[in-house]
Amino acid sequence: MxxxxxxxxxxxxxxxxxxxxxxxxxxxxxxxxxxxxxxxxxxxxxxxxxxxxxxxxxxxxxxxxxxxxxxxxxxxxxxxxxxxxxxxxxxxxxxxxxxxxxxxxxxxxxxxxxxxxxxxxxxxxxxxxxxxxxxxxxxxxxxxxxxxxxxxxxxxxxxxxxxxxxxxxxxxxxxxxxxxxxxYGFTAENLILSFHQKKDFVFIGNFLHEPNWDAVKQLKEKIWPEIRKELPDAIMHIYGAYPSQKVLQLHNPKENFMIHGRAENARDVIRNAKILLAPIRFGAGLKGKLLEAMQLGTPSITTNIGAEGINANYNWNGFIADDFNEFASKVVLLYQEESIWNQSQKNGFKILENRFKxxxxxxxxxxxxxxxxxxxxxxxxxxxxxxxxxxxxxxxxxxxxxxxxxxxx
CATH class of the missing domain: 3.40.50.2000 (Glycogen Phosphorylase B;)
Incomplete structure (x- = not known):
């Protein structure tokens, strides 16, 4: 047949x-x-x-x-x-x-x-x-x-x-x-890095998608300057396919704001970062970057629109904040407090286990x-x-x- x-x-x-x-x-x-x-x-x-x-x-x-x-x-x-x-x-x-x-x-x-x-x-x-x-x-x-x-x-x-x-x-x-x-299923335990094995921040997203460009602009203009005051040595890594000239122009090594373009291995980039930042102001659907971060054991900070449709009644794997001053202060808190970071990582695993298998x-x-x-x-x-x-x-x-x-x- x-x-x-x-x-x-x-x-x-x-x-x-x-x-x-x-x-x-x-x-x-x-x-x-x-x-x-x-x-x-x-x-x-x-x-x-x-x-x-x-x-x-x-x-x-x-x-x-x-x-x-x-x-x-x-x-x-x-x-x-x-x-x-x-x-x-x-x-x-x-x-x-x-x-x-x-x-x-x-x-x-x-x-x-x-x-x-x-x-x-x-x-x-x-x-x-x-x-x-x-x-x-x-x-x-x-x-x-x-x-x-x-x-x-x-x-x-x-x-x-x-x-x-x-x-x-x-x-x-x-x-x-x-x-x-x-x-999104689970990653083998040995590929999950701990608080002390990870460092810096990451954003990743296809730049043909307008919400991603807008999010990077918010990071550069409103959020990163506040984070830098508290964490001057941390680096913000921006990855994404199809970056336009206006995206590439935001690259500023003096401010530790690094535009890398397409990631050779997006999973490694997310896995090695301590926190994924996604200040998404508009959009719809599900944000694959946030689910992938959960899968790879990387806590995230996003907006209510970013988190929409993902966590339901479960605690987020990090923080949700729409006000960008609050967003920046939560970033600093999560970056410095190991116990909050560890709990956030567990929250992400729980969301995937109960909602996305x-x-x-x-x-x-x-x-x-x-x-x-x-x-x-x-x-x-x-x-x-x-x-x-x-x-x-x-x-x-x-x-x-x-x-x-x-x-x-």
Whole structure:
């Protein structure tokens, strides 16, 4: 009997060493392979030197073209049982083609994070106003993103906070959503360093992601000068893929503020630091850097937005502070007090053990997929708004794409 086929349409080729999004994609591929799916990964993006070798894990790869009926021929021939869209913009571009050419394929959206939440928060920070959940209801991105969620049979949501927003603010039927966070297991004990084996501070994050650039700016301008007054010998190490010129210009050895660019080994960089600092003012989803720090035994100090969706009722593995003066004083305290630092490290292990082990999620996810595949017709009948959005009168993305296709001939 032939394996079931899953087609993943990627916004980009996964780069697990560049961002948590790349890690997330590899985790999803592994979950589906365990369920017996043959995985085909297709993308219209250019591969980079840092793209993961998907063939090495048994994934077939396919380059595709935007706004072209060559995709229709490809998917008809492949005839997958399931299609996963990597972020809502990919569903906008390819969802209607999947619907027309493979109507019986289960359509899944991996939201990665709620783009509308991240961008609306970013807008509030730029305007120096307080973000309100009700702001989302007037967001143009939200209208597109929620429409995409409604058109799909299932959307994977990375954060419990975002599940709550979708159900309570946007009134989405919970049957269309499935909570599936990033997974982080344990590192072998001998790789966990103690308080006295670690030193200095680290921040790490892909600089194509706006919240990371903003966080580094806050560190440089508001937080690091305060820390330096108390800890003049400590060094702030900034790592991240794709640093722009404005990031590199912040490099200042006299102030012990070091911009290194891409880390050769991100895990070693986090493991060797005494504390990870993440003063994130806007964003969404889960912060992979904070979960990885917990896994590697490195306490962290972040904001409420940074910690969102991670600790629930568990104590943080360090401190959470939104006021940057308080942030700086907590950094100094944690750096100097071994007993608080040790307890923080244990708190991180506890959060991972109780909230992010893959065993907590994989069976429930497999059951959900099996249920949907067996009951797809009745599941779709219940989703009237989704059917309405697939009606030809609502498919502006389809007609825009057709127009571009004709124009390109």
């Amino acid at each position: 032939k394996n079931k086929t899953l087609l993943i349409i990627g916004l980009v080729w996964p780069e697990p060493k560049s961002s948590a999004a790349g890690t997330r994609m590899l985790q999803l591929i592994e979950l589906f392979q365990k369920q017996g799916f043959s995985v085909v990964f297709a993308s219209a993006a250019q591969e980079s030197d840092f793209s993961y070798d998907l063939k090495s894990i048994g994934v077939t790869t396919q380059k595709i073209v935007l706004n072209s009926n060559t995709f229709d021929d490809f998917i008809k021939e492949l005839n997958p049982e399931m299609v996963l869209f990597d972020r809502f913009v990919i569903e906008e571009q390819f969802g209607w083609r999947v619907y027309e050419n493979c109507p019986n394929a289960l359509r899944i959206l991996d939201t990665e994070d709620l783009h509308c939440l991240r961008l609306t928060r970013q807008n509030a920070v730029k305007k120096n106003i307080e973000f309100q959940l009700s702001d989302l209801l007037t967001s143009e991105i939200a209208k597109r993103e929620i429409a995409s969620i409604l058109r799909c049979d299932l959307s994977l949501i990375i954060s419990e906070f975002e599940m709550k927003i979708l159900i309570e603010t946007f009134k989405i039927n919970p049957d269309l959503l499935h909570y599936l966070p990033l997974f 893959v065993d907590l999620f994989e069976n429930m996810f497999a059951d959900k997929i099996n249920f949907l595949q067996s009951n797809l017709e009745s599941h779709r009948k219940q989703n009237f708004m989704g059917n309405l959005l697939l009606h030809h009168t609502a498919l502006s993305t389809k007609y825009m794409s057709r127009w571009i296709e004709e124009k390109n001939k």
